Amino acid sequence: MTHAGLAEREVTVLELLDRALDKGVVLQGDLTLSVADVDLIYVGVKVLLSSVETAERMRRTAAAQPTAGRTQPDPVGMGR
Amino acid sequence: MAHLYVYAITDRTDVSLPKDPGIGGHPIVALSHQDIAAVVSSLEDGRPPAASSTAVRHHEEVVEALMLRSTVLPARFGTLVTDEVKARDLLGARYSAFVEMLRRVRGRVELGLRVLWPGDAGGSTPSGRSVVRSPLASSGTRYLLARLEEERRSCAAQRRGEALALEIHRPLAAIAFESAYETMPTPRTLLAAAYLVDRGRIERMRREVGALARDFATLRPLLTGPWPPYHFCVGASSGDLVSRGDRG
Numbered sequence: 159m160t161h162a163g164l165a166e167r168e169v170t171v172l173e174l175l176d177r178a179l180d181k182g183v184v185l186q187g188d189l190t191l192s193v194a195d196v197d198l199i200y201v202g203v204k205v206l207l208s209s210v211e212t213a214e215r216m217r218r219t220a221a222a223q224p225t226a227g228r229t230q231p232d233p234v235g236m237g238r
Numbered sequence: 239m240a241h242l243y244v245y246a247i248t249d250r251t252d253v254s255l256p257k258d259p260g261i262g263g264h265p266i267v268a269l270s271h272q273d274i275a276a277v278v279s280s281l282e283d284g285r286p287p288a289a290s291s292t293a294v295r296h297h298e299e300v301v302e303a304l305m306l307r308s309t310v311l312p313a314r315f316g317t318l319v320t321d322e323v324k325a326r327d328l329l330g331a332r333y334s335a336f337v338e339m340l341r342r343v344r345g346r347v348e349l350g351l352r353v354l355w356p357g358d359a360g361g362s363t364p365s366g367r368s369v370v371r372s373p374l375a376s377s378g379t380r381y382l383l384a385r386l387e388e389e390r391r392s393c394a395a396q397r398r399g400e401a402l403a404l405e406i407h408r409p410l411a412a413i414a415f416e417s418a419y420e421t422m423p424t425p426r427t428l429l430a431a432a433y434l435v436d437r438g439r440i441e442r443m444r445r446e447v448g449a450l451a452r453d454f455a456t457l458r459p460l461l462t463g464p465w466p467p468y469h470f471c472v473g474a475s476s477g478d479l480v481s482r483g484d485r486g
Binding site: 169170171173174175177178179180181182183184185 | 246247276297311312313315317325328336339350460462465466468469472
């Protein structure tokens with residue numbers, strides 16, 4: 159497992175959370191979400207193109223964030 | 239109390255469903271209305287799932303499995319409906335909108351792009367106040383002039399950033415069927431975009447982003463996907479990206 163590979167997979171999780179928690183069809187107005195700690199885990203390679211620097215920077219920023227949730231955007235705009 | 243967890247809307251009422259249990263441990267079923275269906279599974283005691291990465295991954299796995307065999311509109315994580323009757327009612331109430339959304343995303347996938355702003359390259363805000371040396375100006379005036387100077391540099395940086403973001407976005411939007419983008423959503427993010435792309439154009443998009451990465455050597459693009467079309471089936475929710483380019 160390369161260093162770049164791990165960073166990119168964790169970034170993929172952040173991209174997934176960004177979509178599934180904030181986009182997509184909503185059938186009812188009120189959603190109740192309880193937010194737990196988010197562990198960064200492997201969901202499959204979805205990174206088509208990136209630089210190691212990008213992936214690593216995003217991963218570090220995510221690791222420094224409080225638990226994900228529907229709160230104010232974090233400085234790099236992901237991992238809500 | 240809502241008892242059904244919703245994964246997606248599909249255009250195949252007979253779509254082959256995942257065999258494994260859904261979130262909450264119950265089987266995944268399709269509830270149809272005319273020629274579309276909501277794919278759901280029951281929740282124990284109507285308890286909404288915690289937004290853990292495990293649960294979100296489970297949600298995504300179901301959506302992607304459906305996407306292999308049909309056209310889907312992915313539901314937002316945590317979307318619940320009261321019961322089967324309510325689910326069919328909602329499909330009926332929004333039938334035309336869902337059919338139109340399905341038409342737009344059919345044969346297409348979502349690709350995501352993030353481009354980080356380089357550390358500096360003229361884009362950063364000034365670190366300190368400029369010193370205005372004028373023996374005639376009062377301290378109040380000097381302060382205001384310094385703030386004005388900061389503001390000018392910040393606005394100039396903002397305009398440069400937006401111009402650069404658009405220069406990156408435009409050729410990619412031209413490849414996509416539809417796109418949603420936001421320039422400089424955060425101080426460190428130059429561009430955040432989602433592109434709805436014909437399946438046959440994924441590689442072209444990848445090459446184009448690669449070319450842009452070479453042309454703009456200090457920028458760092460991150461292209462991810464293919465995703466279900468989360469950004470392109472948003473109906474009644476907030477948080478849309480601010481601009482939408484549409485050729486369809």
